[in-house]
Amino acid sequence: MDRRLIRTAVFGSPDSDEPALCPETPEELDAFRREHEDVTIWCGTMFEGGCGRQLMTRRCTDKICHFAHYGSGGEGHQCGRKERGKDSADHLFAKAHFGVLAA
Known part of the structure:
Protein backbone atom coordinates (compact mmCIF):
# COMPACT_ATOMS: atom_id res chain seq x y z
CA MET A 1 0.00 0.00 0.00
CA ASP A 2 1.20 3.51 -0.75
CA ARG A 3 1.91 5.00 2.67
CA ARG A 4 1.72 8.55 1.29
CA LEU A 5 -2.07 8.24 0.96
CA ILE A 6 -3.89 10.03 3.76
CA ARG A 7 -6.42 7.68 5.33
CA THR A 8 -7.30 9.66 8.46
CA ALA A 9 -8.43 13.22 9.15
CA VAL A 10 -10.76 15.14 11.44
CA PHE A 11 -14.22 16.59 10.86
CA GLY A 12 -15.20 20.24 11.29
CA SER A 13 -12.00 22.21 11.93
CA PRO A 14 -8.22 21.78 12.07
CA ASP A 15 -8.28 21.59 15.89
CA SER A 16 -11.12 19.07 16.07
CA ASP A 17 -10.70 15.75 17.83
CA GLU A 18 -13.53 14.08 15.87
CA PRO A 19 -11.77 11.44 13.75
CA ALA A 20 -12.58 10.65 10.13
CA LEU A 21 -11.47 7.46 8.37
CA CYS A 22 -11.63 7.46 4.59
CA PRO A 23 -13.38 4.40 3.14
CA GLU A 24 -11.24 2.23 0.87
CA THR A 25 -13.66 1.40 -1.96
CA PRO A 26 -15.35 3.80 -4.39
CA GLU A 27 -18.80 2.58 -3.36
CA GLU A 28 -18.08 3.13 0.34
CA LEU A 29 -16.63 6.55 -0.44
CA ASP A 30 -19.79 7.54 -2.33
CA ALA A 31 -21.86 6.72 0.78
CA PHE A 32 -19.34 8.57 3.01
CA ARG A 33 -19.62 11.67 0.80
CA ARG A 34 -23.43 11.62 0.99
CA GLU A 35 -23.38 11.16 4.77
CA HIS A 36 -20.88 13.98 5.34
CA GLU A 37 -21.72 16.38 2.50
CA ASP A 38 -22.16 19.36 4.85
CA VAL A 39 -19.04 18.69 6.93
CA THR A 40 -15.51 19.88 6.19
CA ILE A 41 -12.53 17.54 6.53
CA TRP A 42 -9.13 18.66 7.82
CA LYS A 63 -5.78 2.27 -5.59
CA ILE A 64 -7.60 2.82 -2.30
CA CYS A 65 -9.67 5.95 -1.91
CA HIS A 66 -8.05 8.55 0.33
CA PHE A 67 -8.01 12.13 1.57
CA ALA A 68 -5.85 14.73 -0.19
CA HIS A 69 -4.88 18.32 0.57
CA TYR A 70 -6.48 21.03 -1.51
CA GLY A 71 -3.97 22.78 -3.78
CA SER A 72 -1.47 24.97 -2.01
CA GLY A 73 -2.29 27.97 -4.20
CA GLY A 74 1.35 28.37 -5.19
CA GLU A 75 2.53 28.59 -1.58
CA GLY A 76 4.48 25.34 -1.81
CA HIS A 77 3.31 24.34 1.68
CA GLN A 78 4.32 20.82 2.71
CA CYS A 79 2.43 18.80 5.30
CA GLY A 80 4.62 17.38 8.05
CA ARG A 81 2.40 14.47 9.13
CA LYS A 82 4.48 11.51 10.23
CA GLU A 83 1.76 8.85 9.93
CA ARG A 84 -1.06 8.84 7.39
CA GLY A 85 -2.48 5.33 7.63
CA LYS A 86 -5.72 4.23 9.22
CA ASP A 87 -4.01 3.57 12.57
CA SER A 88 -2.78 7.16 12.87
CA ALA A 89 -6.09 8.30 14.43
CA ASP A 90 -6.34 5.56 17.04
CA HIS A 91 -5.87 8.09 19.86
CA LEU A 92 -8.85 10.11 18.59
CA PHE A 93 -11.09 7.06 18.18
CA ALA A 94 -10.15 5.94 21.72
CA LYS A 95 -10.92 9.39 23.13
CA ALA A 96 -14.30 9.42 21.37
CA HIS A 97 -15.09 5.91 22.62
CA PHE A 98 -14.19 6.69 26.24
CA GLY A 99 -16.20 9.92 26.06
CA VAL A 100 -19.28 7.89 25.14
CA LEU A 101 -18.66 5.46 28.00
CA ALA A 102 -18.26 8.30 30.50
CA ALA A 103 -21.51 9.97 29.46
Missing part, protein backbone atom coordinates in the same frame (compact mmCIF):
# COMPACT_ATOMS: atom_id res chain seq x y z
CA CYS A 43 -5.53 17.57 8.29
CA GLY A 44 -5.89 17.84 12.05
CA THR A 45 -3.41 19.52 14.34
CA MET A 46 -3.96 16.62 16.77
CA PHE A 47 -1.86 14.47 14.41
CA GLU A 48 1.91 14.70 14.81
CA GLY A 49 2.97 17.22 12.17
CA GLY A 50 -0.62 17.86 11.01
CA CYS A 51 -0.69 21.08 8.99
CA GLY A 52 -4.29 22.16 9.65
CA ARG A 53 -5.16 22.50 5.96
CA GLN A 54 -8.50 21.43 4.50
CA LEU A 55 -8.72 18.04 2.80
CA MET A 56 -10.89 16.56 0.07
CA THR A 57 -11.73 12.96 -0.76
CA ARG A 58 -10.19 11.24 -3.75
CA ARG A 59 -12.28 8.54 -5.41
CA CYS A 60 -9.93 5.98 -6.96
CA THR A 61 -10.44 2.74 -8.84
CA ASP A 62 -6.76 1.84 -9.27
